[in-house]
Amino acid sequence: SGLPLFADLPGDVNVSFEFFPPKTEKMEAQLWDAVEKLAPLNPAFVSVTYGAGGSTRERTHATVSRIIRQAKLPAAAHLTCVEASKAEIRAVAEQYWEEGVRHIVALRGDPTTPGGKFEPHPDGYASAAELVAGLKEIAPFEISVAAYPETHPEASCPQADIDNLKRKIDAGADRAITQFFFSPECFLEFREKLLANGITAPVLPGILPVSNVAQTRKMAAMCGAAIPDWMDRLFEGLDERPGARKLVAATIAAEFCRSLYAGGVRDFHFYTLNRADLSYAICHLLGMRPVVSNLAGEAK
Numbered sequence: 001s002g003l004p005l006f007a008d009l010p011g012d013v014n015v016s017f018e019f020f021p022p023k024t025e026k027m028e029a030q031l032w033d034a035v036e037k038l039a040p041l042n043p044a045f046v047s048v049t050y051g052a053g054g055s056t057r058e059r060t061h062a063t064v065s066r067i068i069r070q071a072k073l074p075a076a077a078h079l080t081c082v083e084a085s086k087a088e089i090r091a092v093a094e095q096y097w098e099e100g101v102r103h104i105v106a107l108r109g110d111p112t113t114p115g116g117k118f119e120p121h122p123d124g125y126a127s128a129a130e131l132v133a134g135l136k137e138i139a140p141f142e143i144s145v146a147a148y149p150e151t152h153p154e155a156s157c158p159q160a161d162i163d164n165l166k167r168k169i170d171a172g173a174d175r176a177i178t179q180f181f182f183s184p185e186c187f188l189e190f191r192e193k194l195l196a197n198g199i200t201a202p203v204l205p206g207i208l209p210v211s212n213v214a215q216t217r218k219m220a221a222m223c224g225a226a227i228p229d230w231m232d233r234l235f236e237g238l239d240e241r242p243g244a245r246k247l248v249a250a251t252i253a254a255e256f257c258r259s260l261y262a263g264g265v266r267d268f269h270f271y272t273l274n275r276a277d278l279s280y281a282i283c284h285l286l287g288m289r290p291v292v293s294n295l296a297g298e299a300k
């Protein structure tokens with residue numbers, strides 16, 4: 001099939017891990033456990049999401065600061081335009097810069113009422129491209145933006161969405177990270193199209209290691225990603241078999257990443273959902289090994 005054997009993969013990949021801010025002490029412990037387990041893989045960066053309407057603003061902030069301070073990992077803060085004036089965004093961004101946060105994932109965000117239409121704040125930014133330009137005026141942040149291999153649901157057509165990505169890169173974004181997807185070909189074709197449109201910035205595939213199809217279906221419905229039929233078939237009958245389900249999940253995700261690798265992909269962004277196991281196992285199969293054990297970041 002042309003796919004390399006896992007045993008032959010040299011680990012010549014760069015990975016990044018995405019986390020969400022924890023709501024409770026128990027979730028905080030879970031997040032920290034994941035950060036500590038993944039840190040020895042020496043990620044290029046990790047990132048922390050931002051809740052709708054700034055509902056998690058403080059928690060995103062606290063989580064990013066703690067990861068930088070304690071795990072000594074380069075951490076990016078996600079930031080959205082939702083329900084925020086330009087002045088409020090400036091205040092948040094300036095504080096980030098002062099605290100040593102150098103990387104922002106700049107997003108428009110979604111309306112606070114699910115399914116509603118995005119209405120910009122009267123004194124705010126109307127799109128991610130505007131936010132990128134605004135942030136660049138505040139400080140020389142490294143900036144990542146979102147990309148959609150299956151097209152953002154609000155875009156009039158795939159080309160319009162690619163034009164929008166181009167605007168974000170032209171406004172100063174350094175890279176794009178994609179929404180999750182489950183067809184390697186879809187990403188590889190998307191990457192070709194971006195190159196044809198003059199987008200040469202790195203585009204990191206967003207990898208969601210699935211172990212719960214029902215939960216994934218809910219997430220996918222919100223962002224327009226397609227769940228292929230084979231996914232249901234591979235998880236069929238495993239609801240009461242968590243051990244087998246996890247092995248199947250790791251196999252599917254590792255095979256998916258191997259196909260991307262065979263297509264030339266060397267950067268992988270993992271939606272960890274604050275759990276280390278699946279992402280760690282996939283990185284291991286891609287040939288990565290821990291750089292330093294227990295002393296995350298000390299050797300950098």
Ligand code: FAD
Pocket residue numbers: 048049050051052078079080105106107108109110126127128129145146147152153154155156160161164168177178179180206223
């Ligand atoms: P934009 O790039 O502004 O695009 C939004 C839509 O408008 C697209 O359809 C685009 O084609 C269209 N558009 C924009 N400008 C124009 C124009 N001038 N003319 C015509 N069409 C235009 N959400 C959160 O709330 N918190 C997070 O932490 C978060 N993290 C994310 C991380 C990643 C990697 C990804 C892929 C998504 C994330 N999201 C997050 C979700 C994101 O906020 C939503 O997908 C949102 O609907 C779009 O955000 P955007 O930055 O892509 O918007």
